[in-house]
Amino acid sequence: MRVSFPRPLVFTLIIALLIPLSISMPGLGAEGKMSGVEKPKITLEQAIQIVKGNFTVPPEYKEFTSGFSTYQDRQSWSLNWNAAGEKGGSFSAQVDALSGEILSIYSWKSADDTQGFKLPAKTVDEAKKIATDIVKKLTGSKYSQLKLLEDQSIIPLNFYGTPSYTFRWQRMANDIPVRGNEVNIQLNADNGQVISYSLAWDNLKLPDKDGVINAEKAAEVFSNNNMLELKYFLPPTYRILAAGTQEKVQLIYQLKANSLIDALSGKPLQLNQEQWLAGAGLAMDIATKNESSQKVIPLTPEEQAEIERNIKLLTQEQAIASVKKWLTIPAGFSLQSMNLSTDSSRQDTKVWSFEWASSEKDRGQTITARVDALNGELLGFNLYSSPIPLAENASQKPVLTKEEAQKIAEDFLKKIQPDKFKETRLKNDNSSTSAIIRPDSGTSLTFTYERTVNEIAFPANGISVTVDLLTKEITAYNLNWQNLSFPNLTEAMPKTQAEIAFLKGRPLVLTYIIVSNSEGKEAKLVYQPSQEGSVSDIMDAKTGSFLDWQGKPLNKEPKALKFTDISGHQAEKEITVLGLAGLFGEYGQSFKPENNLTVEAYLRALLMINNGASNYGLTPDEVLKKAQQAGWLKEDLTPSQNVSRELFCTIIVRYLGLEKIANLENIYSLEAEDADLLPAQAKGYVALATGLKIIDLKDNKLNPNQTVTRAEAARSIIRALSCGVQF
16 A cells, blocks of 8 residues: 655656557458457447446546557557646546456546645545455456555655555466556545556466476575676765765675576576566856956865866867867867866866767757866767758668677777776676677667676776767767775675575565567566565675665665554544654654654654655764754754753744744734743744644643643644645
């Protein structure tokens, strides 16, 4: 189960549903027969009746269109109802034209402009029952093969639109999951209506599990075929690092792509090029201009250091000369743009970027190049010609074989980067000898070489070269190479120990997979590392901890919490929603509603609401520091300190961005009997918090020094999020 809120991502589903609408029924003649495929058993009228017999299409959605599509052995009707007007709305469906099954549903209508969090009217259990009844009805006999999956993913709180619940069922056969075959349904959390539904099911013969190898034998195959590979890993970065700092390289063990073991033959499953599995820097402009010449303004040490660094850089002319050493700029091309900027992967220098364009406007030809501004190293270039109009030789057949093109690429690399090329290997696919060679078009090939350090791969760095198969020219080159420090290989645990740790966290399990090609699909029975829960293909080579895409331990990721000690509590709904968001998990599955609220728990919850799960693993001191940086905390407090009602009001008002209003003098009036206990500077904060109904008076008293309980905090936080104030 997952609770979610509308996001732009859902529109990909709309697009997927709408695409078939523009497709007519190919090959359908006057008699309704189709050439080469089975005639649809379900008519358009029947498809409409099936959908409207199971779902209510809003009567205001009066505009209707349909489409028909075929792919391999699949035929489907696409139906779409739309509402006219500015707000609009739509209801889309796909129906299998052979079986009459509903394949997908998507209902959308524009949300109102009201901002603020809204508590779901339906509980998780109520929504689960509704979803189960609908799925049973729509899947019929298939339901007996479906298993409802539990989802512990957190549900970030959202402040626009209606909340929703999502449930997923996995197809099982012979107690074995069938990957890519599942049912998903999303319900409106207020009224229980279906927002989306999808059925993915392959009608294929599934191999019998008799005669399969056991898990111990599969583990031997896993080890003997080196499916876990030692590598250097550099987390992706989206920031400019501080001067003098360097990205930290990690030693990891990584699961190779498509590490599947044929459960019948006991050998690694090899996919050819025609097969696939169903269902794998910021730049800073340094150019500034000071218009004032009337007085000299002292420079900071940082500004002076930047000036000194720039003095050492190549001039524009010198950088262009570095380009022309390896690349000919044809006559008729003129320099259109250039810039000198920082590069997130090269912290110790800057990069010159150039673009030349042809004067022949109808050709659309450009040349781009990048040069290290410190040492003149050519970092990359690209020769681009627009395919419109088509080149005169577009119909010619390639004159180079793959092997010949690869030799041209490697001869070039031996000249331009002889030392670095020695430290690379042709990028691997499933085996150490299978090269990844990307066909850019029918007339070119790109060869990618990944960097190796201490004879192990460092995929974050490498070199790529594109060869034109007609002209035999290098049309693109890119160097991604950083000056980094690498951990010693002795820091990594032995491979055997790593495999034991990996398979303990992700044991090999029997799984049906669907292998597709252009001709059709085939089901295979394989062993593969478990896909259940939050999984990762990379593991810290020192500790054995699974890592996320940032190189951080997965066990620091929050999970949705279902508290066991809140049943019947007056704040049960609020606490439940916060638990699903992974908040207030200090006591595991216990919430302890009457315990005192601490500064750390309060601020950690606000940070996770505001910034997501990235703040989950912060230490108590880091929590306070982050809150101070956000401007929510200005008092000198300790993490374990209890939160008073006055302090709660002060922090929540700052969180909502209302501090300036709270500090206005002589505009607030508090009628509470103990209002005189408040210091003058706190009056505005408490007035706003009570006026917005975030916190209640008790017997007409503020009790400003009374400690807030965790249950009171949960209710007040939800009220703060629901009040619609921009923060």
